[in-house]
Structure formats: C-alpha cells, structure tokens
Amino acid sequence: MTAKRALLIWGVLTLLVISSLLSIWLWRGAAGFEIAIQRGPFTNLPVALASVAATWLLGGIFLHLLSSKQIDSKNALTWAGFFLVALVYLNLMRERVEYGDVEYYIAAAFKLAVEGVLPIDYYYPPLWATLLAWLAPLGEDGAFITIWFFNLLGLFAFYFLLSKTLELYGFSANLAALVTTVFMLANAPILRTMVYMQINLHVLNMVLLGLLLYQRYPALSAMTTAIAVHLKASPAVLVLAFLLEWNWRWLVWAALSFLVVGALPIVFYGFQPYLDFIRNTALVAAGHGLNFRENSFEGLLMAFSAVLSLPDAFVEIGTNIARAVLFVAAILVMRRNIQRETFFTGAEGARLFNTMPSLLILMTLASPIVWVHHGIFVGLSFLLLLKKLDSPASWTLFGFAYFFEFLLPTFDFFPWSYGRLVAPLIILWLMWKLSDKSSELFPKANCWAESLLMEKTH
Amino acid sequence: MQNKRILSITLTSWGGITLLVLGSLLFIGLRWGADGFEIFIREWIFTHLPTTLASVAITWLLIGWLLYLLYASKISVSNIITWIGFFLVAFLYLNVLRERFRYGDISYYIKAATRLFNNQPLPNSYFYFPLWATLLEFLVPLGEDRILLVTWIFNVISVFAFYFLLHRVLERYGFSPRLAALVTTGFMLVNTPILRTLMYVQVNLHVMNAIFLSLLLYRRFPFVSALMLALAVQLKSSPAVLVIAFLLERDWRWLFWFVLGNILIASITLIADGVTPFLDVMNNIFWLAGQRTAVFHDNSFDSFFSFPSEIFAVSSSLVQSLVYVSKVLLVIAVLFIIYRLVRTKAFLSGEERGMKLFNTIVPLFILMTMASPIVWVHHGIFLTLAFVLLLKKINMPGQWIWFGVAYLLEFIIPTFDFYPWSYGRLIAPLIILGLMWNLPEKPSELFIKANTWAENLLGQKIQEKYAK
Numbered sequence: 001m002t003a004k005r006a007l008l009i010w011g012v013l014t015l016l017v018i019s020s021l022l023s024i025w026l027w028r029g030a031a032g033f034e035i036a037i038q039r040g041p042f043t044n045l046p047v048a049l050a051s052v053a054a055t056w057l058l059g060g061i062f063l064h065l066l067s068s069k070q071i072d073s074k075n076a077l078t079w080a081g082f083f084l085v086a087l088v089y090l091n092l093m094r095e096r097v098e099y100g101d102v103e104y105y106i107a108a109a110f111k112l113a114v115e116g117v118l119p120i121d122y123y124y125p126p127l128w129a130t131l132l133a134w135l136a137p138l139g140e141d142g143a144f145i146t147i148w149f150f151n152l153l154g155l156f157a158f159y160f161l162l163s164k165t166l167e168l169y170g171f172s173a174n175l176a177a178l179v180t181t182v183f184m185l186a187n188a189p190i191l192r193t194m195v196y197m198q199i200n201l202h203v204l205n206m207v208l209l210g211l212l213l214y215q216r217y218p219a220l221s222a223m224t225t226a227i228a229v230h231l232k233a234s235p236a237v238l239v240l241a242f243l244l245e246w247n248w249r250w251l252v253w254a255a256l257s258f259l260v261v262g263a264l265p266i267v268f269y270g271f272q273p274y275l276d277f278i279r280n281t282a283l284v285a286a287g288h289g290l291n292f293r294e295n296s297f298e299g300l301l302m303a304f305s306a307v308l309s310l311p312d313a314f315v316e317i318g319t320n321i322a323r324a325v326l327f328v329a330a331i332l333v334m335r336r337n338i339q340r341e342t343f344f345t346g347a348e349g350a351r352l353f354n355t356m357p358s359l360l361i362l363m364t365l366a367s368p369i370v371w372v373h374h375g376i377f378v379g380l381s382f383l384l385l386l387k388k389l390d391s392p393a394s395w396t397l398f399g400f401a402y403f404f405e406f407l408l409p410t411f412d413f414f415p416w417s418y419g420r421l422v423a424p425l426i427i428l429w430l431m432w433k434l435s436d437k438s439s440e441l442f443p444k445a446n447c448w449a450e451s452l453l454m455e456k457t458h
Numbered sequence: 459m460q461n462k463r464i465l466s467i468t469l470t471s472w473g474g475i476t477l478l479v480l481g482s483l484l485f486i487g488l489r490w491g492a493d494g495f496e497i498f499i500r501e502w503i504f505t506h507l508p509t510t511l512a513s514v515a516i517t518w519l520l521i522g523w524l525l526y527l528l529y530a531s532k533i534s535v536s537n538i539i540t541w542i543g544f545f546l547v548a549f550l551y552l553n554v555l556r557e558r559f560r561y562g563d564i565s566y567y568i569k570a571a572t573r574l575f576n577n578q579p580l581p582n583s584y585f586y587f588p589l590w591a592t593l594l595e596f597l598v599p600l601g602e603d604r605i606l607l608v609t610w611i612f613n614v615i616s617v618f619a620f621y622f623l624l625h626r627v628l629e630r631y632g633f634s635p636r637l638a639a640l641v642t643t644g645f646m647l648v649n650t651p652i653l654r655t656l657m658y659v660q661v662n663l664h665v666m667n668a669i670f671l672s673l674l675l676y677r678r679f680p681f682v683s684a685l686m687l688a689l690a691v692q693l694k695s696s697p698a699v700l701v702i703a704f705l706l707e708r709d710w711r712w713l714f715w716f717v718l719g720n721i722l723i724a725s726i727t728l729i730a731d732g733v734t735p736f737l738d739v740m741n742n743i744f745w746l747a748g749q750r751t752a753v754f755h756d757n758s759f760d761s762f763f764s765f766p767s768e769i770f771a772v773s774s775s776l777v778q779s780l781v782y783v784s785k786v787l788l789v790i791a792v793l794f795i796i797y798r799l800v801r802t803k804a805f806l807s808g809e810e811r812g813m814k815l816f817n818t819i820v821p822l823f824i825l826m827t828m829a830s831p832i833v834w835v836h837h838g839i840f841l842t843l844a845f846v847l848l849l850k851k852i853n854m855p856g857q858w859i860w861f862g863v864a865y866l867l868e869f870i871i872p873t874f875d876f877y878p879w880s881y882g883r884l885i886a887p888l889i890i891l892g893l894m895w896n897l898p899e900k901p902s903e904l905f906i907k908a909n910t911w912a913e914n915l916l917g918q919k920i921q922e923k924y925a926k
Binding site for chain 1: 501553
C-alpha cells in the first residue's frame with residue numbers, strides 16, 4: 001500500500017515537472033528555459049538532463065516493481081545488481097562532457113544521408129550509418145543524444161542478457177546476478193564503450209540474444225546474429241559455431257536475415273555504401289596509425305618495428321603468422337571443448353555453446369584493430385572459465401588476465417600497455433588446459449548464492 | 459602449502475614486472491633523456507597523461523597489495539567482504555578518474571596557494587581557513603600540473619581511507635563488520651557527492667576522514683581526536699559546528715587539546731604567511747554571506763530563496779529574512795533533536811564515555827552542511843552518517859519510502875540546474891531530520907536481522923551479539 005502511494009506521488013511529481021516545462025514554454029518560449037535551466041561547469045546540458053530523467057524513471061520503475069510485488073527473494077539480487085550498475089553509469093555519464101568516436105558515426109550517417117557515400121574512416125558495414133542517417137533531421141546534437149540514450153538502454157539490456165546467458169551456462173540466478181554486477185561495475189572496456197559511445201554493446205547484445213534464443217526461437221536467433229554481423233563485421237567469425245551445429249533451419253534463417261537486414265542500406269542508398277565499406281576495410285587491413293593502446297598483433301608488431309626500425313615486411317609477416325597461430329589454436333581449443341563439453345552439457349546446441357567462448361577470442365584478436373573497448377567481446381570467455389578454475393595456479397593466471405583486460409585503466413606506454421593482447425591468450429590457454437577439469441568451488445558458489453536470501457539451500 | 463608457493467611465485471613475478479617497468483623508465487631516461495618518454499609514452503585525446511599514468515600505477519600497486527594480502531594470509535573468511543568491497547570501490551574510481559581529463563575547483567586552490575607564495579592576499583574566491591592554501595603553497599614551485607597530480611593522488615588515497623574509516627565508524631555504531639562492509643560498499647559505489655568531490659579535487663574527503671578519526675580515537679587517544687577535529691575545522695571551517703557534540707560531553711581535557719590543536723595547526727600559516735591570510739578569509743566569508751546569487755545546483759537556503767527575487771519583484775530584505783528564518787528554524791530543530799537524542803541514546807546506547815557525542819553528532823552533520831551559505835553537491839559527503847545510521851532505526855514501510863526518497867535526492871540523482879526541481883539536496887537532509895524526530899531507543903528488527911544475516915553470509919554462525 002505504501003509503495004503504491006509512493007508510486008502515485010512519483011507520478012504526480014513527474015507530471016508537475018512536465019507541466020512546469022510546459023508552463024515555462026508558454027510563459028517565455030524557448031528563452032524561458034534559459035532562465036529556469038542553467039548549465040553548470042563541466043556540463044553537457046542535454047546529457048545532464050537525460051541522465052537525471054533516466055535516473056528519475058528508474059526510481060519510478062523501482063517503485064512500480066515494489067508496488068506490484070515483482071521483487072521477491074528469488075530475484076532481489078538481480079534487481080539490486082541492475083539498479084546498482086545502472087545508477088553508477090548514469091552518474092558517470094552525467095559527468096562526462098565530451099564523447100569520442102560517436103562523431104565518426106554521426107559524420108558517416110550525415111554524409112550517407114546527403115551524398116549517399118561513406119567516409120574513409122568508417123570501418124563498419126553500412127547498417128549502423130543507415131539507421132543513424134534517419135536522425136539527420138534532428139541535427140548533430142539531436143543525433144548525439146539519441147545515440148547516447150540508446151547506448152544507455154544497451155547497457156541496461158546487457159546486464160540482463162549477460163546474466164541470463166550465464167544462467168544458460170549453468171550459473172544459478174543469484175550467482176549470475178552477482179558475477180554480472182561485479183563484472184560490470186569495475187570494467188574498463190564497458191566504461192570506454194560508454195564514454196566513446198561505441199556500438200559494442202548493441203553488437204554484443206545481439207550476439208547474446210542469438211545464443212539465448214537459439215533453442216526456442218531459431219529464426220529470431222538467426223536474425224539477431226545477422227544484425228550483429230551487419231553492425232560490426234567481426235561477429236561473422238561466430239557463425240562458425242552455428243555451422244558446427246549443422247542446424248540447416250537456423251542457417252537458412254540466418255542467410256535470409258542477413259540478406260533482409262543487408263538490403264536496408266541498399267534500398268536507401270544502393271550498393272555504394274557496401275563498396276565504400278569494402279574499400280575502407282581493405283585500407284585499414286593494409287595498415288593504420290600507431291597507438292600503444294591498440295592491442296592487435298599488428299599494433300604490437302608495428303610498435304616494435306617503429307621502435308627498433310624493423311622493415312615493414314616484419315609487421316606483415318609477423319601479423320599473418322600470429323593470426324594463423326591464433327586461428328589454429330582457437331580451432332584446437334574449440335575441438336577439445338566440444339569433445340569434452342567443457343562449458344555446456346546438453347542435447348541441443350552443445351557444440352554452439354562450447355565453441356562460442358574460444359570464437360569470441362578469435363573474433364576479437366583476429367581484427368586488424370583492437371581497442372580497449374573491444375574487451376567486452378571477450379567478457380563471456382572470461383566469465384565462463386569461473387566454472388573451471390580448480391587450482392591456485394589457474395586462479396592466479398585467470399586473475400592476471402582479468403586484471404589486464406578489465407581492471408587496468410587504459411594507457412599508452414610501449415611495451416607495457418599491451419596487456420590486453422596477452423590476456424585473451426592466457427584465457428585461451430586456460431580453456432585448453434582446464435577443458436576436462438571441474439571446479440569444486442563452482443557448485444558450492446552456486447549453492448551458496450542460491451541460499452543467500454532463502455531459509456533453505458536448494 | 460601449494461597455495462603459499464603459487465602466491466609466492468606470483469608476488470615475485472609482480473615484483474619482477476614492477477622492477478622491469480621501473481628499469482625501462484630508467485633506461486629511457488638515461489638513453490634518450492626526457493625526449494625518450496615522448497617516444498614510448500603518449501598522450502591521446504581525452505587523456506590527462508599525469509593522472510592516467512598515476513591511475514595505472516595505483517591500480518598496479520593495488521593488485522600487488524592484494525597479492526601480498528593473499529600471500530600473508532591476511533584475507534580470511536572474517537574480512538573477505540571488507541576487502542572485496544574495498545577493491546571494487548578502488549578499481550571503479552581509478553578507472554573513472556582515468557577517464558576524467560579536466561578537473562574543476564582545484565584551480566581556485568592553486569590560485570590561492572600561488573597568491574600566498576607570492577606574498578599576496580588570498581583571492582576573494584577562497585572561503586576556507588588558510589591551511590589548505592598554505593600546504594599547497596609549498597608545491598607552487600612544482601607548477602600547476604604537479605599540484606593537480608599531488609592533490610589528485612591525495613584524494614585517491616583519501617577515498618581509500620574513507621572506505622575503511624566509514625566501515626569502522628559503522629562498526630562503532632553497532633553494525634556487524636560484514637554489514638558495515640556491504641553498506642559502505644553500496645554507499646560508495648553510487649554516490650554523486652563522492653564522485654563530484656573526486657572530479658573537482660575537493661577537500662571534503664580529507665575533512666570527513668579527519669572527522670571520522672576524531673570520533674574513532676575519542677576514547678583512547680583524546681589528544682589525537684582533538685587534533686583531528688581541529689584539522690577538519692582548519693581545512694573547512696564548517697566542521698566547527700560539530701564541536702557542540704564534544705562540548706556536551708563536558709570533557710574539558712579534550713576541549714583544551716582541541717584549542718591547542720587549532721593553535722598548532724593555525725601556526726603553520728602564521729609562520730609561513732603571517733596573520734593576513736586569516737583576515738582575508740574573514741573578509742571573504744563576510745562577503746560570501748552577503749551574496750545572494752541563485753546557482754541552481756547550490757542547495758543552500760540562500761540560493762533557493764534568491765531566484766524568485768531575481769525574476770519577480772521580491773525585495774532582497776524579504777529574501778534575507780526568509781534565509782535567516784529558515785536557518786534559525788533549522789538550528790532549533792537540530793537542538794531539539796539533540797536534546798531527545800541525549801536522553802534516548804537512539805544511535806548508540808551504553809554508559810561509557812562519549813555516548814552524548816556519538817548520538818548528538820549525527821544531526822549536527824545536517825546543521826553543519828545546511829547552515830552554510832553555499833551547499834554544493836559534493837558537500838553531501840558530510841551527511842554520510844546522518845543518512846547511513848538511520849538504517850539502524852527505520853522500520854515502517856512509510857519510513858523506508860521517505861528515507862529512499864531522501865537518499866535518491868542526496869546521493870543518487872545526478873547534478874542538474876533546473877529551478878526548483880534541482881533543490882532536492884536541500885529537501886533531503888530535512889527529510890532525514892524529520893525521520894530523526896522520534897527515533898525508537900532500540901534498533902529496528904530488520905537491522906538486527908540484517909546484522910545476523912550478514913555475519914552468517916559466508917556460513918559462519920555468530921552469537922546474537924548484535925541483537926543488543
């Protein structure tokens with residue numbers, strides 16, 4: 001009853017705020033907002049107001065959940081974790097004044113809208129730019145705040161999807177919530193994705209949906225995977241896992257979805273955006289600028305080449321060898337994980353679910369550019385290993401890898417800033433080494449987590 | 459035994475890598491001089507290189523510390539939640555601060571310190587006692603960037619210290635160690651005032667830590683306790699209000715130490731810069747008290763009542779009267795609550811020395827914050843105990859809702875400037891004061907259960923010692 005009354009008061013306050021905005025508008029027009037709303041120091045006003053509004057809405061959602069008794073001892077941890085993560089990021093985003101990378105998206109979208117072509121520094125398939133081109137009438141600021149808002153929704157969705165995916169892999173609901181919460185709270189790649197307004201969360205959400213829907217809704221699973229590939233080409237590597245299932249129905253849906261989603265840019269702008277995409281990808285694959293925080297094989301070898309004045313061929317040959325070795329290693333780990341059902345035991349989708357962790361590493365490290373924020377793609381590979389860690393040595397190795405990938409802030413200091421290249425390789429090695437181990441700690445942790453808010457343990 | 463060996467190898471490896479990094483820095487310096495660092499270390503867009511490298515170095519040191527704690531078996535079932543919470547908070551803030559590349563407010567401090575260094579009066583934008591400016595004055599020869607770096611590092615150390623001190627203070631007030639750890643972690647993870655304090659390189663965390671130390675050391679080390687409160691007062695004058703709580707104890711020895719502490723600390727400025735900085739500060743505070751400008755994220759009564767006078771035909775004397783009346787009412791309300799708390803000992807019961815202090819200081823934090831002519835978002839840190847200690851007491855759903863609303867407004871909602879809606883941080887402490895009005899003597903049942911639940915969290919049963 002009290003929660004219902006609180007929700008009612010929340011609704012009344014919301015209406016009051018909306019009507020105050022309306023009154024200001026009627027009273028003084030747009031100039032009135034400049035009187036009643038100030039811009040504080042280090043403030044991006046639209047972002048500040050949007051983060052406040054989102055926080056307020058979350059407060060309303062919380063009250064609704066309470067009043068409709070949708071929060072109980074079974075899901076209290078999941079909700080607590082969600083609100084904790086959401087509120088942390090909303091406050092962080094409010095304090096961010098300038099956002100990087102998003103300007104490339106907006107420039108590409110607006111160029112596409114006006115000229116029908118993509119600029120040379122846009123390395124993604126044309127879908128994202130096509131979708132953003134619809135925001136052109138809103139102007140750059142309008143497009144910016146819309147993308148900001150969708151990234152926020154992407155973050156919220158990621159919490160639930162990752163949590164559900166961990167459950168799919170055998171984590172209890174409470175353990176999944178705890179792991180997801182801690183993973184997301186201190187996480188350099190997620191933080192960078194948010195403050196650079198990168199597309200990664202949308203991509204990964206689609207990949208996770210592809211996994212979650214595979215058994216019950218194969219058509220939707222195929223569709224979301226196709227969207228992921230059209231948003232960022234690298235998830236195409238993951239299709240290998242689906243191929244191994246020999247699920248022809250899924251493959252047909254995937255091919256069909258791929259064509260349908262891919263047709264969207266063609267309908268509006270013809271084939272030119274795809275030609276631009278191919279040109280840009282070829283250019284970036286042929287070489288790019290040197291950054292010590294860019295953790296690809298190519299990046300590392302370029303840095304060595306620049307510092308030690310080695311020939312260009314060293315970079316090219318070295319990169320190709322490294323990628324070939326990575327590919328072979330990933331395939332071997334996949335094979336072993338399938339044979340031993342390392343991560344998932346079950347009739348349907350076992351090959352897919354067991355190969356996905358190693359393929360996520362291949363997808364990330366095989367790319368010609370590996371930025372810090374790409375680390376979120378290997379999140380699942382790391383977290384699933386928690387099921388297998390069985391000795392102090394394996395925990396230590398895992399801990400170091402996790403620290404380098406997710407906890408250490410990004411910096412540019414050759415060669416020490418290449419930890420994010422080493423970390424996924426450690427994880428791949430652990431996947432190989434621990435493939436037939438079963439951790440005693442994991443079932444205990446599952447049981448403990450389930451009993452946290454209950455009288456009896458399951 | 460095997461664990462110990464692995465940890466020993468890991469700690470050695472960590473040490474080896476640390477030495478290698480230091481060696482590489484030395485090699486670069488010796489081989490190429492300062493130019494070498496520009497080859498190997500780069501500053502990119504949205505990056506402030508000194509704080510970036512500092513955040514990476516501190517993160518690396520923290521992981522070394524964690525390894526040491528594990529190796530030395532200092533982490534056990536009894537304290538594991540405390541350590542998990544600490545490292546979570548520390549890693550979050552280090553990553554967040556790395557992504558901040560411009561810092562506000564620190565420029566006021568640097569300006570004040572530079573003025574003192576050049577034997578000039580303090581600028582009229584400096585409203586604290588001169589101690590902080592005097593201390594920073596010693597750093598002026600290093601240049602602005604290095605002053606920022608030093609104060610930034612001290613703020614990071616302070617946020618770490620705040621975690622442990624708040625944890626200890628909560629234990630002192632009857633929270634079990636694990637519940638204290640959980641509450642402190644949750645409180646610090648989502649906390650707009652702490653975030654703003656760090657991003658504006660404010661002194662609040664140092665002030666609050668000194669106050670916490672003053673409370674924690676009161677019984678065993680009264681001199682250090684008095685010195686700590688004197689330090690807090692000299693850093694930011696408003697904690698002087700808290701002396702009322704100590705006065706109620708009638709502990710004249712402590713008061714003597716407090717006066718002596720103030721004289722000792724003030725003498726640093728007196729020796730370095732003479733009496734003038736104190737006179738400048740007095741002038742600045744009087745000037746500030748006479749100002750009435752509405753900044754919508756300044757949550758003082760002064761700011762709240764000023765805006766209507768800027769828009770409508772409201773006389774400034776009426777505004778001034780409203781401000782004074784509000785503050786007088788606030789003082790009366792706080793004194794009344796103090797009177798009740800002395801009798802009921804609602805926050806901490808017992809017969810030992812210091813009970814009046816521990817009970818009455820809680821509402822005084824609200825007075826200290828709200829009576830100020832300026833109340834910025836980051837001042838919310840000073841309300842920490844006033845909010846968190848209520849968790850012991852609130853029981854009814856209605857009380858929880860009010861508490862939740864106040865908590866949302868004070869600590870969770872991001873800062874914004876929209877009159878009158880952005881004045882939630884003016885309302886929130888008043889709600890808390892309202893909730894303190896009629897507190898039961900005993901802790902709530904939920905709190906007792908939560909304490910027991912937290913202690914049994916990792917399977918260890920405890921006696922019902924927290925049910926008292």
